Amino acid sequence: MTDIQELLLSRIRDVPDYPEPGVMFKDITPLLADPEAFNALTDTLAELTVRAGATKIVGLEARGFILGAPVAVCAGVGFVPVRKAGKLPGATLSQAYDLEYGSAEIEVHAEDLTADDRVMVVDDVLATGGTAEASLQLIRRAGAEVAGVSVLMELGFLGGRARLEPALGGAPLESLLQV
Ligand SMILES: O=P(O)(O)OC[C@H]1O[C@H](OP(=O)(O)OP(=O)(O)O)[C@H](O)[C@@H]1O
Numbered sequence: 001m002t003d004i005q006e007l008l009l010s011r012i013r014d015v016p017d018y019p020e021p022g023v024m025f026k027d028i029t030p031l032l033a034d035p036e037a038f039n040a041l042t043d044t045l046a047e048l049t050v051r052a053g054a055t056k057i058v059g060l061e062a063r064g065f066i067l068g069a070p071v072a073v074c075a076g077v078g079f080v081p082v083r084k085a086g087k088l089p090g091a092t093l094s095q096a097y098d099l100e101y102g103s104a105e106i107e108v109h110a111e112d113l114t115a116d117d118r119v120m121v122v123d124d125v126l127a128t129g130g131t132a133e134a135s136l137q138l139i140r141r142a143g144a145e146v147a148g149v150s151v152l153m154e155l156g157f158l159g160g161r162a163r164l165e166p167a168l169g170g171a172p173l174e175s176l177l178q179v
């Protein structure tokens with residue numbers, strides 16, 4: 001494990017049985033509160049974004065906003081929020097999906113992504129992969145190209161990587177930590 005991975009891992013708190021029994025919640029708030037760790041994470045994700053030739057970052061509400069926005073600024077690309085249904089005022093594309101604890105629907109402003117865009121999806125956790133998969137479907141439906149998915153951590157035992165594979169269409173899934 002690299003020094004950066006060790007730093008990031010040391011700032012993630014395990015919370016058992018949250019938000020429901022049987023779930024080990026990975027809390028990133030200690031990492032966000034530590035400027036050295038937050039900076040290292042932002043720089044690493046920005047590097048992946050630039051390397052992939054992305055023109056936009058899609059951040060997934062809500063924790064993907066916290067990570068994705070500074071990464072977009074750092075990488076010099078635009079930021080597009082993918083929000084839970086009912087929060088965006090303009091014309092939207094919507095996609096329903098299931099996650100580790102429940103189900104949800106996400107939306108994006110249709111005009112924020114165009115055929116000229118290569119899009120990197122940024123989020124904190126890849127669990128079942130349902131959220132990321134739905135976001136890739138939205139990106140493609142908007143006519144844009146998928147540059148990849150970059151997450152802080154991947155919960156390997158939930159099989160998100162395999163679920164995401166078809167929607168990725170050969171684009172990379174990068175996880176900085178595998179737990
Ligand atoms: O791979 P999946 O099974 O889809 O789960 C991963 C998603 O779940 C969490 O978000 P959540 O929907 O809990 O929303 P939040 O960021 O608002 O807390 C996390 O931030 C990811 O977006």
Ligand SMILES: Nc1ncnc2[nH]cnc12
Nearest residue numbers: 023024025026100125127
């Ligand atoms: N175990 C978990 N911890 C944090 N975020 C999550 N999103 C889905 N599963 C999660």
